[in-house]
Amino acid sequence: MDAEASLWERSRRAAYAEISGIAMRLFLDQGFEQTTIDQIAAAAGISRRSFFRYFGTKEDVLLGDLARDGERLRDALEDIPTDIGPWEALRRALDAVHALERDSSDLLKIARMMYDTPSLLSRSAEKHRHWQSLLLPDIRARLGPDADDVSAAAIIAAAIACLDTAGEAWARSDGTLDLAELYDRAIATVRGST
Incomplete structure (x- = not known):
């Protein structure tokens, strides 16, 4: 069977x-x-x-990898030593799943489609909410024994928002800007270290 x-x-x-x-x-x-x-x-x-x-939905065809990326990101995050703080651990996990690498003209076209299509943006946000639930246990544990879901969820939501902001800026630049650098700059701004 x-x-x-x-x-x-x-x-x-x-x-x-x-x-x-x-x-x-x-x-x-x-x-x-x-x-x-x-x-x-x-x-x-x-x-x-x-x-x-x-x-x-039709949106799920284009964004199917986004759902799987959340699982890959969770798995990569779990492989990072727990003494690494949440922000650095998320950054390393993004590197491990190559989420900050964009070198294909097809990826650029897909990114433009996503940022220009309200239904795709909405469905993307739903999938990113699922990422939050996948990553929450690990990030909460990295914050220490007194951490709560609100603090962990806020970090994850901010990191995802920075990834989206960087992705949109990358797409609008026709892929000329470096996505990883855009993400790091967005995170630095959110963390108040600019």
Whole structure:
């Protein structure tokens, strides 16, 4: 039975990746808002109903990696020694998952789409809220035994806001500015060390 489940899961992941790739090509060629779910389904050779077996919304196709990035970030954070403070630990975790590296023209187009499309920004914010719940236990522990959820959540929310601010500035600069430097500058401002 485990082999069947494994085969089913591998098939599901392959279909998910194929549909995502087709949708991404359409988004990059036509734009996010101009691409319909029906176009994605037709190009992928599936029904509209089948599309919704893999994705809750059209936004989830473009932002699917964002959800997985939260899990990767949590795992990277857990690998960082607990004597490292929360701000530095978050920065190291972002480095570990390469969240501050942007070198592809496709990534630039995707970032522009995200920052120019209200529905994508809204869905991105939802996924980032999920990041908060994933990262909260680790950051609270780094703050010490008397720490509360409010303090830990505030640090995480500020770090995510700085990442979004840096990402938008990077996209608006056509990728000419350094994303990691923008993030570090935003964090320094929030922490009052500018």
